[in-house]
Amino acid sequence: MNINEIKHELVTLGGGAHALASNMLGNPDDASDAVQDAFTTVLGKPLAYDAQKGPLKPWFLRIVRNRCLDLLRRRRPAGMPVDELTDKGATPEQAAELDDRDRELKLALATITNEQRQIVILRDHLDLPYAEIAIVLDIAPGTVMSRLHRARLALREVLKSYE
Known part of the structure; x- marks a missing residue:
């Protein structure tokens, strides 16, 4: 997978990564920081991803999860809200x-x-x-x-x- 393919795939993973981070951290701003840090890490070292070891999605989500765990180690979470699930057409x-x-x-x-x-x-x-x-x-x-x-x-x- 080349860098452009990785970038394209990461764009599609952003929402899910943010949902995971929001649920782990309980704060949308911290979640955005964790996801952004994960994006920066991956794009800074695109050769670290090895497609033969598995799909990009779980690899990237693991990086996001690890960033969240790093943040949680530094502070005690206030709560773990779930993204809004309301159907806007209801x-x-x-x-x-x-x-x-x-x-x-x-x-x-x-x-x-x-x-x-x-x-x-x-x-x-x-x-x-x-x-x-x-x-x-x-x-x-x-x-x-x-x-x-x-x-x-x-x-x-x-x-x-x-x-």
Whole structure:
């Protein structure tokens, strides 16, 4: 993959990278800084990416995740909000219901561990396959499945209390 192909692919990954960073850091400005730092790192060393070792997406998201972990080590996060999920074309009633569900989901996500939150966001929000999540988190694919299952169970329990 040449530098132009890498740049093009990175542009398409920006939104997902920012969503991951926002959920890890709880602050959109810090998330933007982490993603920008990851972009700068990758574009500064484009030969560091080896297409034979796997796709660019999980490799880049792992860099973003590592930048976020560096920031988290330096401070204690205030919260882990999820990006706004409201459908902009919804009726006012539907929008209100979606806002309520979004709020409940944000609160529920804040109650589970950071590790569980990351795996849920990578799978359910960014739609990464298990193999790519394993690369991002540096764990075995089977571990991804079991951790995701436990995270979803934890979320389900929390969300039951909102019914």
